[in-house]
Amino acid sequence: MHGTYEAEAPGGGTGPYTMSDIERWAPEPDKRPGRTAFQRDRARVLHSAALRRLAGKTQVVAPGSSAQAWDASPRTRLTHSLECAQVGRELGAALGCDPDLVETACLAHDLGHPPFGHNGERVLSEIAEPCGGFEGNAQSLRLLARLEPKRFLEAGPGSESDPGSSPQPVSVGLNLTRAALDAATKYPWTRGGHPTDSASPKFGVYPDDLPVFQWFREGAPAERKCFEAQVMDWSDDVAYSVHDVEDGLHAGHLDPNMLLAEPERREVFAVAATRYAPDADHGELAEALDRLLEQEWWPHGYDGSAVAQARLKDATSQLIGRFCLAAEGATRTAYGSGRLTRYAAELVVPRAVRLECAVLKAVADCYVLQRPDLERLRADQRVVLNELATALIARAPDGLDPQFRALFGDADSDTARLRVVVDQIAALTDVSARSLHARLTRDQ
Structure with missing residues (x-):
């Protein structure tokens, strides 16, 4: 396994992670020596826009939904992720894991959650059926390895629809280590590939993202979480x-x-x-x-x-x-x-x-x-997301953020374009989903 990497351990010791564990999909030098690879991973997730957006995604009690004075600041997906990270870091350290590696996984585990939480997840799963469905955990991997702008390969091939076009930079997302991507993967299988329940809606990777998934799962026991x-x-x-x-x-x-x-x-x-x-x-x-x-x-x-x-x-x-x-x-x-x-x-x-x-x-x-x-609220949320998706599919690239507008233009099929629309909706907060819905449906 390419030798041993001595990651910093609790109490100042070192630990049994291999050089393979700290490889990145796109090799890159460390511009600040002295940090471990897993410290760099943690910093990348902590500074990501995807993590900040979780502050606008409801966990259980929506801000302003209670008349109780002491409920002014309920948890969001962001505060849940930070609390999960604190629990995981201490438990992992007690068991001998690299604490930065476990904290990275905990910070990243909910990045793919769409607006309106699990309710939004169910709606997007129906909308995305033609392009392989939607699952928050698979979306988290997609953000880490593709969508979150941090590292790009210098150039990829021209568009399949126009092979003579200029090579385009290819995003590798946060370009985390192999071990970090594996640690953040709660369901290491494709849709329908649950090891004991093929009908389970839970899965961790879309077909589009299989190359990086197969890379970081190289040598891992099938369907077994690290x-x-x-x-x-x-x-x-x-x-x-x-x-x-x-x-x-x-x-x-x-x-x-x-x-x-x-x-x-x-x-x-x-x-x-x-x-x-x-x-x-x-x-x-x-x-x-x-x-x-x-x-x-x-x-x-x-x-x-x-x-x-x-x-x-x-x-x-x-x-x-x-x-x-x-x-x-x-x-x-x-x-x-x-x-x-x-x-x-x-x-x-x-x-x-x-x-x-x-x-x-x-x-x-x-x-x-x-x-x-809450059921009345969820019904309204489902209407908002369905109408938003319909409007975006009909009007895209209008309504898409610049990042997704470019991806939409590069997409070479209807299913690829639908996936871009789904990626855009999943990236929205609760408030921005309602705002974009209002703007795109105002004149309809």
């Missing part, structure tokens, strides 16, 4: 399960006392068993919820006061620590005390803890995501 990606994935689950419940409490959508009432509990367990833990029965899920409710730090009686907010913050910290320490301990028990990286280990999360996390997701699902007012 260890750093597993740490990122669990950190994501931990962050959003805990913080979505916290945001729901802040916004006044969730009364903790509801979790003591049998009808409400049955609803939570039904959602958990359907969406988050299909292999669990209601008895196991009840035990998982009760374990959390029995903790002395659980925020019973939350009323929004300063003392209650402090107790809630403590509960949030306790839950994150509980979930991460359980995974760290179980993984260490299975693999020992050495540094765990790449394909040398699997992250082990005890079943009891996975079910506790699943129950928290179901709580947020029931009391925040399924609110009637």
Whole structure:
């Protein structure tokens, strides 16, 4: 594997990453010696426009959607990504991963989310059906390896429709290392290629992006996530399960006392068993919820006061620590005390803890995501995106940003042009999607 690269490790040591792990799709010199390759990767994602745009994409509670004074600043996709990165960096470091590599993956994991979150993702999946569908994780890879303007190959071939045209620079996106792209890939397979469920909508790469995918997956076990990606994935689950419940409490959508009432509990367990833990029965899920409710730090009686907010913050910290320490301990028990990286280990999360996390997701699902007012909002969002897509397809390149206007002009087929339109819509924030929709449909 081309020798060994000694990446900086926690405590000042070095680690077992190979020279292959730090290769970039397009070779380039380091203009500032002294930094590790993974520190450069982290800086590139942190300074990207795609990461900044996540500040305008709703996580759970939309800004201004609550009358509660203490809910003035709910989480966005950006704050979720930063929190996921903090969780992942510490958990990864404790297990021997390069912390900058894991943090890079966590910062990058939601870059491909379109406006209006998972609701927008479903709409774009239907719109993009003729060009291979849409999936937020595959879109994240597309941003990292193609769309985010950072590095270009000096020249590519002329247009296929006009072979005699002047060679055009070819974007390689942020040009991250092989290990960073792999660590950011939650679903390392193509559409329909889920290893156990071919009907699963989750996938990590579009046909257009297979060359770079096959490059960074070279030598990797088929459909297996690298260890750093597993740490990122669990950190994501931990962050959003805990913080979505916290945001729901802040916004006044969730009364903790509801979790003591049998009808409400049955609803939570039904959602958990359907969406988050299909292999669990209601008895196991009840035990998982009760374990959390029995903790002395659980925020019973939350009323929004300063003392209650402090107790809630403590509960949030306790839950994150509980979930991460359980995974760290179980993984260490299975693999020992050495540094765990790449394909040398699997992250082990005890079943009891996975079910506790699943129950928290179901709580947020029931009391925040399924609110009637949110369904009305989601219906409106679907109309906005469908009408926006129709207008852009009919009028493009009008309405496209300069970057996407150029890509549209270079596209050599209807499917390629549709993919550019989808890329443009996915890049919008919630507000900019509504603004562009209003401008393009004003005269219709």
